[in-house]
Amino acid sequence: xxxxxxxxxxxxxxxxxxxxxxxxxxxxxxxxxxxxxxxxxxxxxxxxxxxxxxxxxxxxxxxxxxxxxxxxxxxxxxxxxxxxxxxxxxxxxxxxxxxxxxxxxxxxxxxxxx
Amino acid sequence: xxxxxxxxxxxxxxxxxxxxxxxxxxxxxxxxxxxxxxxxxxxxxxxxxxxxxxxxxxxxxxxxxxxxxxxxxxxxxxxxxxxxxxxxxxxxxxxxxxxxxxxxxxxxxxxxxxxxxx
Numbered sequence: 344x345x346x347x348x349x350x351x352x353x354x355x356x357x358x359x360x361x362x363x364x365x366x367x368x369x370x371x372x373x374x375x376x377x378x379x380x381x382x383x384x385x386x387x388x389x390x391x392x393x394x395x396x397x398x399x400x401x402x403x404x405x406x407x408x409x410x411x412x413x414x415x416x417x418x419x420x421x422x423x424x425x426x427x428x429x430x431x432x433x434x435x436x437x438x439x440x441x442x443x444x445x446x447x448x449x450x451x452x453x454x455x456x457x
Numbered sequence: 458x459x460x461x462x463x464x465x466x467x468x469x470x471x472x473x474x475x476x477x478x479x480x481x482x483x484x485x486x487x488x489x490x491x492x493x494x495x496x497x498x499x500x501x502x503x504x505x506x507x508x509x510x511x512x513x514x515x516x517x518x519x520x521x522x523x524x525x526x527x528x529x530x531x532x533x534x535x536x537x538x539x540x541x542x543x544x545x546x547x548x549x550x551x552x553x554x555x556x557x558x559x560x561x562x563x564x565x566x567x568x569x570x571x572x573x574x575x
Contacts, residue, residue, distance in 0.1 A: 374561045383466075385548065385567035393561055401562070433502065437561060444490045444552055446563055448502040 346370070347449035349434050355455045362421040364452050366434030373439045375417035376446065377401075377409060380431040392417055393439075424456045459484045459551050463566035470539045471574050477524075478534045478569045480549030488554035491525065491532045492563070497545040505547070508532065510554070536571075544573045 350365035366375065376391040378401075388401030390409040398409050406428060410418045417436075421428055431453050435446040460483045470476035482491070493505040508516045508525050515523050520537045536543055546568045553560040 376562075383567065386565045388562060391562060393558055399559065435502075439556060439561070441554070441556065444554075445492055445504045445507055447504075448494075450501045 347434055347436055347447050349432075349449040349452050351452050352450060353453050353455075355457065356421075356424050357457055358425060360421075360424050360456075362424045362454065362456075364419040364421075364432055364434075364454070366417045366419070366436075366449055367415055368417075368436040368447070369415065370436065370438070370447070371414065372436035372447075373414070374437045374446075375411065376435040376437075377407075377417065377419045378433045378435065379403070380433055380451070386433065389419065424454075426456050428454065429456045430454060459486075459489075459553075459564045461549050461551050461564050461566040463547075463549055463569050465569045466567070467570045467572070469572040469574060470536070470543075472539055472541060474539055475535060475537045476539055476571065478536075478547050478549075478571065480532045480534070480566055482530050482532065482549070482551050482564075484530070484551065486553055486555075490552045490554060491523075492550040492552070493521070493523070493532075493534045494548045494550060495543075495545045496548065496568075497542075502548070506534065539573050541573050541575060544571055546570050 347368045377389040378386040392398045392411045408420045434449040437446040489510045491508045495505045496502040524533045549566040550563040
């Protein structure tokens with residue numbers, strides 16, 4: 344089974360702190376994604392990466408950056424956390440092969456910024 | 458740009474009954490994938506069912522089946538013999554069939570919260 348893991352289930356940070364959210368997948372997937380999920384807004388794509396060291400902005404990249412130095416790991420960085428970044432963050436991965444086009448999700452990190 | 462609309466923010470069903478969740482989408486592409494994902498409370502998002510647009514036959518997975526109407530751009534999910542464990546947020550999603558860059562992205566609807574009553 345594909346396994347996508349995220350470094351923390353719950354995280355509490357203070358305004359202005361630098362925050363790192365880590366995601367690791369074990370299926371050699373080329374693509375990795377970061378979403379935030381808010382009630383009534385569904386899932387919104389922050390950034391994605393379709394290869395090592397490659398990254399593309401999603402729909403809401405402002406206030407975030409990402410890093411993908413290794414194929415299995417995709418990090419989301421909040422340079423200076425703000426209260427409006429309090430949310431559930433979901434990581435996902437997928438393959439380039441058309442045989443398996445779906446994304447596999449991690450358990451999520453619920454981030455609270457106070 | 459593609460859009461996915463789930464017009465039912467919440468639905469409820471009695472245990473053992475059948476429920477249908479609606480999804481419509483808009484795209485100018487002719488080849489694509491459609492998905493239904495399930496997110497139980499405080500648990501991981503998992504794939505329920507997948508449909509390739511070039512396949513005429515509707516996908517089924519045990520008690521879950523879809524009604525895919527390509528011309529109408531409609532993709533509904535039917536859950537038969539509903540169980541308490543089916544209670545979850547359900548998301549409809551779209552992906553281009555093509556490969557490369559942004560074609561790997563999923564476009565999600567806002568979700569339908571399904572309650573199963575005993």
